[in-house]
Amino acid sequence: MEQKTKIDAQDGQQDLLITREFELPLELLFKAYMEPEIVEQWMGTKVLKLENKKHGGYQFETTDPKGNKHRFNGAIHEFSLNQKITRTFEMENTPFGVQLEILEFEQLTSNTSKLNMHVIYESAAKRNQVLQLPFAQGINMAHNRIQDILNKLK
Amino acid sequence: MNLRRDVFQAIADPTRRAILLLVASQAMTAGAIASNFDTARPTVSKHLQILTECELLKQEQSGREVHYHINAKKMKEVADFIEPFRQMWDERFNILETIMKNYKPKE
Numbered sequence: 001m002e003q004k005t006k007i008d009a010q011d012g013q014q015d016l017l018i019t020r021e022f023e024l025p026l027e028l029l030f031k032a033y034m035e036p037e038i039v040e041q042w043m044g045t046k047v048l049k050l051e052n053k054k055h056g057g058y059q060f061e062t063t064d065p066k067g068n069k070h071r072f073n074g075a076i077h078e079f080s081l082n083q084k085i086t087r088t089f090e091m092e093n094t095p096f097g098v099q100l101e102i103l104e105f106e107q108l109t110s111n112t113s114k115l116n117m118h119v120i121y122e123s124a125a126k127r128n129q130v131l132q133l134p135f136a137q138g139i140n141m142a143h144n145r146i147q148d149i150l151n152k153l154k
Numbered sequence: 155m156n157l158r159r160d161v162f163q164a165i166a167d168p169t170r171r172a173i174l175l176l177v178a179s180q181a182m183t184a185g186a187i188a189s190n191f192d193t194a195r196p197t198v199s200k201h202l203q204i205l206t207e208c209e210l211l212k213q214e215q216s217g218r219e220v221h222y223h224i225n226a227k228k229m230k231e232v233a234d235f236i237e238p239f240r241q242m243w244d245e246r247f248n249i250l251e252t253i254m255k256n257y258k259p260k261e
Contacts, residue, residue, distance in 0.1 A: 005240060038257075
């Protein structure tokens, strides 16, 4: 089966490109980034703040299985409805620095759309550190979450 | 210590990455590997032990000597180190897609 989410990360570069095609109209895909309660569900975080506008900011908080809270925040530089979001992203109290994220939303057909997410890190070394974070646990949590959400939708 | 070692933890160390690069060109004994580093011999042995435990290196007996070889199969897995990160985003986007397919605008 072809992978839906693709990541292009060249050796020695400080950026990467995440692309994904959705079986969703462009407007619905973009809405998933706009509404705090929807962001909370698919990102698996609490949304403390989400100001979707130029010069706006956001702050998310997750709780790990040990009960520790982790916060993420960033500043929004561009917010163009159904087109583009440019923002920074930072994991608080970590040595990973600030990353720049450029999200471009594209309509493919009336029922399908595509997201291009270009992420630029402070250095190639920082990019690789982030890529090596222990994500396995997060993946399992996501599996449980999708089940919870499907149950709620019934 | 005989904990099951994590591959990514293993390659996070610069000396261990240097050892892998060295052994990638040819199989070597522990002594030959150690002679390439200023680090104390027991420290190099410890690194070799870790790399062997997580199967990045394989030991092969030839006569009285033990040679360390690269385990190409495991190295391939490391080359795919981006895979967990990709899966994390794939999961998130799958959830996003599921939610939005069922999305009903508020009245």
